[in-house]
Amino acid sequence: MTLESMIQKYPASPEYLVEALRDYQMAKNDHSVTESEIVKIAKYFNVTESKVCSVVSFYSFLSEKPKGRYVIRICRDVPCFVNKSESILKTLETRLGIKPGETTPDGLFTLEYTGCLGQCDHAPAFRINDMTYVDLTPDKVKAILSEYREEKS
Amino acid sequence: MIEKKIISKRFDKIDPYSIADYIATGGYKSLAKAMAGQRINILSEVEKSRLRGRGGAGFPVAIKMMALAKEAALVKYIVCNADEGEPGNFKDRAIMEKDPHSILEGMIITAYATRATKGYIYIRCEYDKPIEIMRHAVEEARKNHFLGQKIDKIDFDFDIEIRLGAGSYVCGEEFALLESIEGKTGRTRVKPPFPTSVGLFGKPTEINNVETFANIPVIIGMGGDEFAKIGTKSSTGTKLLSLSGNVNNKGVYEIPFGVPIKTVIDELGGGVPDSRALKMVQLGGACGPIIPRYLLDMIIDFDRFDEFESKTGSGAIIVMDDRCDIFDILLRNVTFFKHESCGKCAPCREGHNQLERLLRKFVDRKATITDLISIESLARVMHQTSLCGLGQTSPTSIISTLRYFRDDYIDRLESLEV
Numbered sequence A: 001m002t003l004e005s006m007i008q009k010y011p012a013s014p015e016y017l018v019e020a021l022r023d024y025q026m027a028k029n030d031h032s033v034t035e036s037e038i039v040k041i042a043k044y045f046n047v048t049e050s051k052v053c054s055v056v057s058f059y060s061f062l063s064e065k066p067k068g069r070y071v072i073r074i075c076r077d078v079p080c081f082v083n084k085s086e087s088i089l090k091t092l093e094t095r096l097g098i099k100p101g102e103t104t105p106d107g108l109f110t111l112e113y114t115g116c117l118g119q120c121d122h123a124p125a126f127r128i129n130d131m132t133y134v135d136l137t138p139d140k141v142k143a144i145l146s147e148y149r150e151e152k153s
Numbered sequence B: 001m002i003e004k005k006i007i008s009k010r011f012d013k014i015d016p017y018s019i020a021d022y023i024a025t026g027g028y029k030s031l032a033k034a035m036a037g038q039r040i041n042i043l044s045e046v047e048k049s050r051l052r053g054r055g056g057a058g059f060p061v062a063i064k065m066m067a068l069a070k071e072a073a074l075v076k077y078i079v080c081n082a083d084e085g086e087p088g089n090f091k092d093r094a095i096m097e098k099d100p101h102s103i104l105e106g107m108i109i110t111a112y113a114t115r116a117t118k119g120y121i122y123i124r125c126e127y128d129k130p131i132e133i134m135r136h137a138v139e140e141a142r143k144n145h146f147l148g149q150k151i152d153k154i155d156f157d158f159d160i161e162i163r164l165g166a167g168s169y170v171c172g173e174e175f176a177l178l179e180s181i182e183g184k185t186g187r188t189r190v191k192p193p194f195p196t197s198v199g200l201f202g203k204p205t206e207i208n209n210v211e212t213f214a215n216i217p218v219i220i221g222m223g224g225d226e227f228a229k230i231g232t233k234s235s236t237g238t239k240l241l242s243l244s245g246n247v248n249n250k251g252v253y254e255i256p257f258g259v260p261i262k263t264v265i266d267e268l269g270g271g272v273p274d275s276r277a278l279k280m281v282q283l284g285g286a287c288g289p290i291i292p293r294y295l296l297d298m299i300i301d302f303d304r305f306d307e308f309e310s311k312t313g314s315g316a317i318i319v320m321d322d323r324c325d326i327f328d329i330l331l332r333n334v335t336f337f338k339h340e341s342c343g344k345c346a347p348c349r350e351g352h353n354q355l356e357r358l359l360r361k362f363v364d365r366k367a368t369i370t371d372l373i374s375i376e377s378l379a380r381v382m383h384q385t386s387l388c389g390l391g392q393t394s395p396t397s398i399i400s401t402l403r404y405f406r407d408d409y410i411d412r413l414e415s416l417e418v
Helices: A003-007 A014-027 A035-045 A049-058 A085-096 A138-152 B019-024 B029-036 B039-049 B061-070 B091-098 B100-114 B128-143 B174-181 B210-222 B224-228 B261-268 B302-306 B326-340 B346-363 B369-385 B389-393 B396-404 B406-412
Strands: A070-075 A109-114 A126-128 A131-133 B077-082 B118-123 B159-164 B205-209 B238-245 B251-256 B278-283 B290-292 B316-321
Touching (some): A003 A035, A014 A035, A014 B159, A085 A109, A085 A138, B019 B100, B019 B128, B029 B100, B029 B210, B039 B061, B039 B100, B039 B210, B039 B224, B061 B100, B077 B100, B077 B210, B091 B100, B091 B128, B091 B238, B100 B118, B100 B128, B100 B210, B118 B128, B128 B159, B205 B210, B251 B261, B261 B316, B290 B396, B326 B346, B326 B389, B326 B396, B326 B406, B346 B369
Parallel strands (some): A070 A109, B077 B118, B118 B159, B238 B316
Antiparallel strands (some): A070 A126, A126 A131, B278 B316
């Protein structure tokens, strides 16, 4: 989907800037927005480019830095932590060979921390793109990762 | 039975995608009742109910409602805060997923009473299922003429738009939330003016939590006086609790105010798993106090929670067993707030960096008595001088553990010399 067709779903009013940016980035494989796209977006919503940049840098789900095709966001807050989220993080780090903030060399996965996902009754939890996974165990994580790898191939 | 299901009475009993199910179980009856009478009657029923906000701070709802009703502006807004992001809270998710129309009905009644013209529901973007269900509910409500123009064939127009966040905790703070709906970075504003006079797009705005709106149809249905008989003197009605952590039955439970925390953990939560001992409980979420076992007889009540000067009233109860180290928990909380601080005011922006540095010394057993003094004074300064609720309440877990678990701090010091 092109940038134009995506943002034109929203009225050309500054109030829809945040949502349009998020929608667009979700649809892109690298979950980020480039400088030339920022110029176009700023023009459409009639705001300055610096304002678009400040919004992109403020919200956790917006980024100027390209990410992997699947962004894994793991909760590190207390309700998940006391339900062994550290073992889930370790499993991810070991199986992906990366630390939070990094992307696998094949560009498939990016690992990030997230704030509480509101799934504390099924802790520990993480998200992959727009899917939430709960009641995680190291074995479950292994199965989920292979599913995503197969989807790619 | 210590549960009392008023807000959660339809949970798992109706199809959340069916407005017919909602109507068949008495839904939208309160709206009809409200619109059949004078607007002032709605305000007076809410006042009599003594309903307090369910987002955590517990502000009297009738005061906000009346303030909005008194504003003469032609455009006025109602905003539902569904940006539930406080660690340990998930009860708003439950209402949205299981009884979405109760929130809409509460918003429509509030709009009618205050002559508000448009409503917004701001939902965090991570809440995929609630977003889908709420969008569907709004569509259905429109089709059935509960939203739109000339609702119930009278001269009352009101519609609701659903807006999504993009991953920011601070957008749950009321002014930051308004900024975010306006398409900006979620940074709070200096108050006063309060939102009821200058809110969204500069117009008078009433912002309430999801659960608060879900209480409105209940109050109109049973009457304010009857509602006020439930709960305690200072905290009327029921509360949805988000029970999590080291507890057997995690989940959302509804209880009348006044039930002791211990009863909730033991009877509803089924106690601590793996035959471990309970060490501490954090109330309200990451911004709430951490209390020891001997205080668990404390009842769930806004006045009782006032002493913590935090947003304890959201109903989160995070149970931690004896394997948890206080400083691991505190460091996690502070790291979270450091990341989520909007950076507008210095106490919050700089304070969290320093708190994190100091707490790490306690985790690494390298803290000195000077660090202890610093952490104590810094926590107080942040609490007193931060611009919004984030920095004002984030040090609560430190302030409370310094009170109840002081020995843990002392035992962790490298030496007692200055």
